[in-house]
Amino acid sequence: MNDFIPVSTPELQGGNEEAYALDCIRTGWISSAGAYVKKFEQAWAEYCSMAEGVAVSSGTAALHVAIKCLPLEPGAEIILPSFTIISCATAILDAGAKPVLVDCAGDTWTMDTAAIAAKITPRTRAIMVVHIYGHPVDMDPVHALAEKHGLYVIEDAAEAHGAEYRGRRCGGLADISIFSFYANKIITTGEGGMLLTDNPEFAQRARALRNLCFRPDRRFLHTEIGHVYRMTNIQAAIGLAQTERIETFVAKKREIARIYGALLGDVAGLQLPVEKDWAKNVYWMYAVVLANDPGLDADAVSREMRVHKCDTRAFFLGLHEQPVFHDMGLFNGEAYPVTERISRKGLYLPSGVQMTEAQQGAVCEALREALG
Numbered sequence: 442m443n444d445f446i447p448v449s450t451p452e453l454q455g456g457n458e459e460a461y462a463l464d465c466i467r468t469g470w471i472s473s474a475g476a477y478v479k480k481f482e483q484a485w486a487e488y489c490s491m492a493e494g495v496a497v498s499s500g501t502a503a504l505h506v507a508i509k510c511l512p513l514e515p516g517a518e519i520i521l522p523s524f525t526i527i528s529c530a531t532a533i534l535d536a537g538a539k540p541v542l543v544d545c546a547g548d549t550w551t552m553d554t555a556a557i558a559a560k561i562t563p564r565t566r567a568i569m570v571v572h573i574y575g576h577p578v579d580m581d582p583v584h585a586l587a588e589k590h591g592l593y594v595i596e597d598a599a600e601a602h603g604a605e606y607r608g609r610r611c612g613g614l615a616d617i618s619i620f621s622f623y624a625n626k627i628i629t630t631g632e633g634g635m636l637l638t639d640n641p642e643f644a645q646r647a648r649a650l651r652n653l654c655f656r657p658d659r660r661f662l663h664t665e666i667g668h669v670y671r672m673t674n675i676q677a678a679i680g681l682a683q684t685e686r687i688e689t690f691v692a693k694k695r696e697i698a699r700i701y702g703a704l705l706g707d708v709a710g711l712q713l714p715v716e717k718d719w720a721k722n723v724y725w726m727y728a729v730v731l732a733n734d735p736g737l738d739a740d741a742v743s744r745e746m747r748v749h750k751c752d753t754r755a756f757f758l759g760l761h762e763q764p765v766f767h768d769m770g771l772f773n774g775e776a777y778p779v780t781e782r783i784s785r786k787g788l789y790l791p792s793g794v795q796m797t798e799a800q801q802g803a804v805c806e807a808l809r810e811a812l813g
């Protein structure tokens with residue numbers, strides 16, 4: 442019998458993770474004041490061709506800080522996709538702004554950039570893009586709208602470490618970008634995140650916001666509310682070692698996708714991930730969407746695959762379908778058909794970098810069986 446195949450497991454062996462983390466423990470530098478934090482920030486910012494990196498405690502914290510960096514007056518609106526994690530909307534709400542949704546495209550599952558213009562109002566201040574499951578958003582139309590209307594662009598690259606848009610790395614395509622380094626992301630620090638920017642004022646503000654807004658001139662004097670969103674030196678040490686190996690991880694993710702593509706290409710009605718000719722997809726998770734047939738339900742397929750010892754995960758449920766937002770008077774009566782369909786028909790398959798080809802074969806067999 443084969444063992445249970447998880448959706449993903451972090452790869453922490455074989456690089457400098459142990460040595461760097463041990464260095465923190467041996468030298469006693471375990472808080473955010475240690476030198477690995479700066480090193481990791483510089484290495485990751487450089488990888489994404491951004492000037493500054495600000496490491497924080499999670500991707501969600503990075504989103505919150507990113508929105509709080511922007512000069513937003515009450516009533517400011519920020520446009521984001523309906524198909525994404527709740528953190529994107531809560532960051533906007535927590536910063537006192539209003540989230541405005543657009544649906545996603547049916548092939549890449551990323552923001553439908555043709556739907557943005559209709560949502561721009563005199564109160565719009567920014568567009569937040571989210572690269573879904575490793576595939577970049579089509580950024581040229583986003584930048585054109587941002588320029589035309591004087592909007593900031595925020596990039597959530599939490600699922601797209603190493604992905605490229607027209608030859609440029611994701612995370613380097615906006616005024617502020619954010620990453621998550623949660624354990625299932627392409628590189629990990631266990632928990633963690635980072636904000637990148639070319640704007641020194643945003644970077645300075647982000648550093649203050651992650652650390653209670655202590656003032657450099659007088660430490661216990663506060664003129665603004667900050668947070669405790671610091672990353673520890675041990676986390677950063679692991680992140681630096683993971684950064685050194687990013688190309689190996691990306692190559693493995695792409696290889697996993699190639700193999701799944703070959704094994705599942707003939708399954709009728711099963712939609713597989715795409716890679717647009719302007720994109721380098723890093724296939725953070727290998728996601729599939731079932732045919733729009735009332736008899737096919739992603740939850741049922743997922744349960745059936747679990748019987749065959751294969752773990753899977755459901756897609757996001759649209760932000761406009763979240764009861765917590767309805768209770769706040771948000772998104773009531775709004776409809777985003779693509780988001781609604783894929784949230785019910787989509788699931789992602791085991792995609793960890795430690796997967797073997799034999800395991801991928803077992804996953805595909807289980808999927809075929811579950812599809813009947």
Ligand SMILES: *Cc1c(COP(=O)(O)O)cnc(C)c1O
Nearest residue numbers: 499500501526528599600621623
């Ligand atoms: C994982 C993820 C986040 C949040 O990251 P955390 O580190 O878990 O807070 C934000 N956005 C997207 C698109 C994600 O996938």
